[in-house]
Amino acid sequence: GTVSFLSGPRYLGTFQQSKAGAVLLRAEHADEPAGPVTRIIVDDPAQAILQVVPALFPERPPSWGVDPTACIGAGATWQGEVSIGAHAVLGKDVSLGARCRIGPGVVLGDGVIVGDDCDIGANSVCHEGTRLGNRVRLKALAVIGGDGFGFASGPDGHRAIRHVGGCILEDDVQVGSHSAIDRGSLDDTVIGAGTKIDNQVHIAHNVRTGRGCLIVAGVGVAGSVRLGDGVILAGQVGVVGHVTLGDGARVSAQSGIGQDVPAGADMGGSPARRQRDYLRAQSALYRVAKIINQLEDLVSKRGDRG
Structure with missing residues (x-):
């Protein structure tokens, strides 16, 4: 049973x-x-x-070794047993810790550093400047450390700003499939230890999260945002750039954060407000709609009598 x-x-x-x-x-x-x-x-x-x-349901033990189709760059090193899958690419001077599992088609750019016991899913990409702590898990097709969306606009159009900061995922971070975390422009993007990121999430350049955050599917966090420890962003939340969410703040699904959020606050709506105020406002809107329907019925009945 x-x-x-x-x-x-x-x-x-x-x-x-x-x-x-x-x-x-x-x-x-x-x-x-x-x-x-x-x-x-x-x-x-x-x-x-x-x-x-x-x-x-014990996990199937990994098959340690390097697939013959993998491409290993000069100076790439690893500690002890690792598993490197078919057609994976390790750039120059990549460093892998012990017991790492690198899935098929993974690309690790030059100089990428990966800690112990990491699991990088198939076709994920870690660009140059990425550093992963211990026990980091990237699900298939995650993209870490790519250039952020930064441009200087002028008479000649929008010119891309080269990003030279790093992208650091601390210990025990998990990133879901099709999620992207951009490298910093000058400073680093940092994802705090124990933070879990769902599928299809975008974290922009220079963002720094605290420890143990939960970021659910479809969230977009704009550049230079600061998240405290234990922040929870529910599905499809949007956060504008350069704001701070304090420790333990929680934001309900599909909300839009446009200003700083104090520690421990529960927020909802777009633009977001305190959750209790948001729920009261929504309830009032439903009551107004009901009153409008009743008025329309009264007007219709009077018209019939006329």
Whole structure:
């Protein structure tokens, strides 16, 4: 049978109908009248399942070695065992830490530095000036350290500003597929340790995030933004350039941030405001729409009588 977990009372209805062979749950839910008979009491079901899944579904061990079709530049080095896939390209003086896995078609530009236990998915690109810490994971088709969108406009049109800063992903960062993080123009772009970035996210030049941020799919963060520790940007949030979001700030989906956000604030809407104010405003709009419909009905009825 299957193994599942009950994370909280919100899912009690689903639990009571579940056919799972065993369920991880907290002590306060152990005596629920319906649901699976086999109940394993744990302090935190969500954390416990993190240990159960690898035990039941162990990862396939990597095949260490360098594929014969890989292109290895002069001076490229690695520590101990690594896996370098078919048609991967390592530029000059690339440095790989121990136990790195480089997927098929990956391109690492000249001088790129990769820490221990990193996993770089197929066809990802790390441009020159990129530095990855330990245990960094890039999913397929991530692009790290490319030139930012910087131009000097004049009579001759828009001339690209050469970007010479680096792009640093600290320890335990994860970047999703089709996401791009640009290098800094003069200073570095830095993604803080433990930050997780979803698919199709764009992080512009000179951005610096704190530790443990969560950035969900479709987010766009413009240049020179500062995110504090533990900031959460929900799906499709947009952040204008040169603003700061304090530690623990949270922004709801599809919101637009146009000014600084204090630490711990919950924001929503576009332009974003405090979440509670945004929800009240949305509720008022719905009430206004209802009143307009009622007025239109009254006018229509009076017209029929006329």
